[in-house]
Amino acid sequence: MKDLQDILKITRQIGWGAAEILRSYYNGTAQYPDLDIQYKQNEPVTVADLAVSQYILTQLETALGNQDFGYISEETYKSQQARNTHDLVWIIDPLDGTRDFINKTGEYAIHIALVQQTRPILAVVVVPETEKLYFATKGNGTFVETANGTSPIKLHPDKKIEDLTLVVSRSHRNEELEYLLEKLPCKNQKAIGSIGCKITAIIEQQADVYISISGKSAPKDWDMCAPELILTEAGGKFTHFDGTPLQYNTDDIHQWGGLLASNSQDHEILCQLAEKTLGSSK
Known part of the structure; x- marks a missing residue:
């Protein structure tokens, strides 16, 4: 297998190609700009999602x-088993924020991650409209x-x-999340589309906290x-409300429950407040 830094170089090149x-x-x-928007489980999918998914998978597999390596992409995972049995697995979102892509907010991103067992060791997030590519490998910092x-x-x-400042979604909101946001001591909110763009807003210090609470989905x-x-x-920090780390490539591709991402300040306090608040609301 290639060195992780060599793999990162390849992934960055693929990220820029996908952004183009x-x-x-x-x-x-x-050449054929019609997005041909389809809806699957109430979520939009365009030809752009499919074209970039095929591009990333083809480029990675060729290189x-x-x-x-195993491969899991949003647009192809249903044709695979839920859990890939390889020790190293690529987890790919070719277009994070499809609604924002369609609505021309500019807040869409590309996610490419390499997971070893259940935890990420390499990541690339590209935000095409800002012409920025963020990358990291485990233990070596973010660039x-x-x-x-x-x-x-x-x-x-x-x-x-x-x-x-809490970075919040324009479209994926539920009553439980709204209730929690009302009870937290931080009241400043900034609405941003894709999760990739939310997290890069924290990295760029334009926001500080992101919260996800699963509902029906x-x-x-x-x-x-x-x-x-x-x-x-x-x-920064990114955990479940109880402080446990997220797990990937398990038997379920969903990230259920309450998740909190932050610039690390008061992370544990906010997690405890979230658990206490939602526990008392039931």
């Missing part, structure tokens, strides 16, 4: 093969790559808990995996 494809659809310059070069990112939170592995590693390697 998405932007061609977003800007209407693709790295199938012997050492942002632009046309001007590459820079390390490290969080240095220094706010009071009541001054923290839940986020999937590919929503959280790459964003988690780029956040935690920058100094």
Whole structure:
């Protein structure tokens, strides 16, 4: 198997290529720009999702093969078994924030993560409309790559808990989450589309906290995996409300329950408040 840094270099190149494809659809310059929007389980899927999924999978498999790696993509996982039996598994979201892509908010992203057993060891998150690619490997920190070069990112939170800004969804909200947000001491809110863009907003210190509470549905592995590693390697935290780490490539691709991502400031306090508040509301 190739060295992890060599694999990261390949993944970054693939990330930029995927961003170019998405932007061609977003800007209407693709050869066949019609998005042909379909709905599966009330979630939109476009030809852009499918084209980028095929591109990422083909590029990774060509470069790295199938012997050492398994592959799980949002657009292909139903044709696979839920849990891949490889020790190393790629978890891919070719277009995180499809609704925002369709609605032209610019808040969509590409997630590519490599998981060893159940935890991420490599991650790339690309935000095409800001022309930024964030990457991390376990234990080596987080970096942002632009046309001007590459820079390390490290969080240095220094706010009071009541001054923290929550980054929230425009579309995926439920009564339980609304109730919790009312009870937390931090009242500032910033609405952003995709989860990748929410987490990069925390990394860029434009927001501080993101909360997910599953309702009838839940986020999937590919929503959280790459964003988690780029956040935690920058100094942030991303856990369940009870403090346990997220697990990926298990027998269930859903991330059920309450999840909290933060710049690390008051993370445990906010988790405890969330558990106590939701426990008392039932």
